[in-house]
Amino acid sequence: MKLDTDRIRKLCSKRGLTLQALLQHAAVSRTAYYSLARKVSVLPVSVRAIAGELGVAPSAILEEAPPAEWRTRALLRRAARVLDRHPHAAFENVWHTLVLLEEPPVDRLRRSLLRGRAADLH
């Protein structure tokens, strides 16, 4: 399994990110990225060996975490970086801001108004 650099660039562009920004957010150095990009397979030799013995593609013996888990982990890394630079900030404020930034502005406002309405009822 090779790193699909074209796909990465397309996904970056879809999210309005440069490759440099992506690597910065992911805390991956350019050296590490281009070293991975040059590899014929990014999987450990042992995984390829087991798959080869079984006569299946390596992807057949790998279990992938759901996309939501990957996204949550990425946001947690980003929150940690904000908190490193702003140690007085509260985690929940930073976290909720990052989560809200994943949504379109109109949905952020709807959430705010819904919570405001709920607070008014109680």
Place this chain on the structure above:
Amino acid sequence: MAAPPIFTEEEQAFLRELVRQRVDFMIVGLAAAALQGAPAVTQDIDLWFRDLGDPHLQEALRRVGGVYIPPTPSTPPMLGGRNVALFDIVVTMHGLDGFDREMENTIEVAIGRTKVKVLSLERIIASKKATNREKDRRVLPVLEDAAATLRERRRGK
């Protein structure tokens, strides 16, 4: 029973009409903060207009079935009508410059297909600090943490 929908297409239509009629306005307050990603809670959408006497504002209101209710000695200027009930008129923003100067401190935010001017989070914070009511002091840490998060995000782009 399901809660009634909030900030519906009909309510968004007022913003669309304001833009279409070229009315000079901006969204301020906690709704503006929420649009930028701050986890703030609000009950209404505060609008700051350059000129409440602008006939185009009247036209935008007319098109969505709303009316402008001028201020009286005991009441502020208000908007009437189901489709504009969510909006409040702001006449003064404590701690800020005049409308024209603050227009330079707005960002454009897309609400559906309409781009509206929204006062920047930094200026909302400045205004909350100047107003300094208990409810403003309570929300300031949330806004300041959100602003720090946005700054870091911009640094990474």
